[in-house]
Amino acid sequence: MNHLLNLNLPNNIKLTIKREDLLHPHISGNKFRKLKYNVIEAQKQKADTLLTFGGAYSNHIAATAAAGKEYGIATIGVIRGEEIADKIDANPTLSFARDCGMQFEFISREAYRNKTALDYTETLHKQFGAFYLLPEGGTNDLAVKGCEEILTEEDKAFTHITCAIGTGGTISGIINSALPNQKILGFPALKHAALSADIAKFAKQDNWELIEDYHFGGYGKINEALVNFINEFRDETNVPLDPVYTGKMVFGVIDMVNNGYFPESSNILMIHTGGLQGIAGMNRELKRKKLPLIKT
Numbered sequence: 197m198n199h200l201l202n203l204n205l206p207n208n209i210k211l212t213i214k215r216e217d218l219l220h221p222h223i224s225g226n227k228f229r230k231l232k233y234n235v236i237e238a239q240k241q242k243a244d245t246l247l248t249f250g251g252a253y254s255n256h257i258a259a260t261a262a263a264g265k266e267y268g269i270a271t272i273g274v275i276r277g278e279e280i281a282d283k284i285d286a287n288p289t290l291s292f293a294r295d296c297g298m299q300f301e302f303i304s305r306e307a308y309r310n311k312t313a314l315d316y317t318e319t320l321h322k323q324f325g326a327f328y329l330l331p332e333g334g335t336n337d338l339a340v341k342g343c344e345e346i347l348t349e350e351d352k353a354f355t356h357i358t359c360a361i362g363t364g365g366t367i368s369g370i371i372n373s374a375l376p377n378q379k380i381l382g383f384p385a386l387k388h389a390a391l392s393a394d395i396a397k398f399a400k401q402d403n404w405e406l407i408e409d410y411h412f413g414g415y416g417k418i419n420e421a422l423v424n425f426i427n428e429f430r431d432e433t434n435v436p437l438d439p440v441y442t443g444k445m446v447f448g449v450i451d452m453v454n455n456g457y458f459p460e461s462s463n464i465l466m467i468h469t470g471g472l473q474g475i476a477g478m479n480r481e482l483k484r485k486k487l488p489l490i491k492t
């Protein structure tokens with residue numbers, strides 16, 4: 197659903213946001229797109245369990261747990277950080293996932309870095325039996341295929357399409373279904389040296405660019421200016437943004453509009469990839485740091 201934003205912008209620029217966050221109440225935004233064909237494939241393979249990886253506040257963990265509940269597939273989340281194991285109740289993401297039926301395996305940060313090694317996958321199979329494996333962040337060929345469905349006929353008139361990036365799966369799908377004359381701008385939520393190469397593995401066109409100035413210090417990092425921006429944007433437009441991905445991307449796009457990056461009369465579509473479940477966890481951190489909270 198596209199929503200034209202009524203903001204006072206220079207140079208006759210129009211800004212529209214695609215509310216992918218409204219696709220499903222719990223399988224949020226791009227995670228719904230990324231899971232769709234993987235769940236269909238798991239069902240085809242008669243797999244009764246999905247296993248995946250994520251951090252303590254991962255949108256992908258929350259979405260996989262919700263999808264498992266909805267489609268009757270068991271889910272296992274391999275979670276970074278052994279110290280979180282006895283703090284599930286205090287963690288809104290993990291308690292949500294647990295209530296959807298997800299089983300957890302908490303591992304050390306060191307073991308987590310090694311999670312894609314073949315012998316670790318074998319260890320997991322010995323422990324849990326057969327499962328359908330989804331990589332961290334859920335990016336694979338089937339996820340990119342799902343993300344190719346984000347853009348539709350009605351989006352052909354946009355000159356620029358912007359989205360936040362984690363692993364690069366979502367932007368790859370958008371690139372593949374965009375017109376060659378549309379420019380796709382990706383806003384990485386973290387510093388990630390191999391990102392361009394990762395996107396190039398999936399992307400079939402080269403009409404894209406990374407804007408690396410708006411990660412606010414790295415993944416999950418936040419400051420008072422970003423909190424204030426998210427709250428003001430919501431007051432003005434009624435659109436809630438998450439602090440890890442979409443808040444930084446929209447901040448960046450508006451900053452670039454004001455700094456003259458976009459040509460006169462650009463017609464920009466921003467993809468709202470969801471992630472709003474992460475606000476509760478972030479507010480816990482903000483409260484601890486005595487910073488202002490994100491309004492809910």
Ligand SMILES: *Cc1c(COP(=O)(O)O)cnc(C)c1O
Pocket residue numbers: 225226227255256333335360361362363364365366367438441442469470471472
């Ligand atoms: C996971 C996520 C992303 C990043 O998607 P990738 O396909 O990993 O690049 C962007 N926005 C939100 C809200 C997300 O949850």
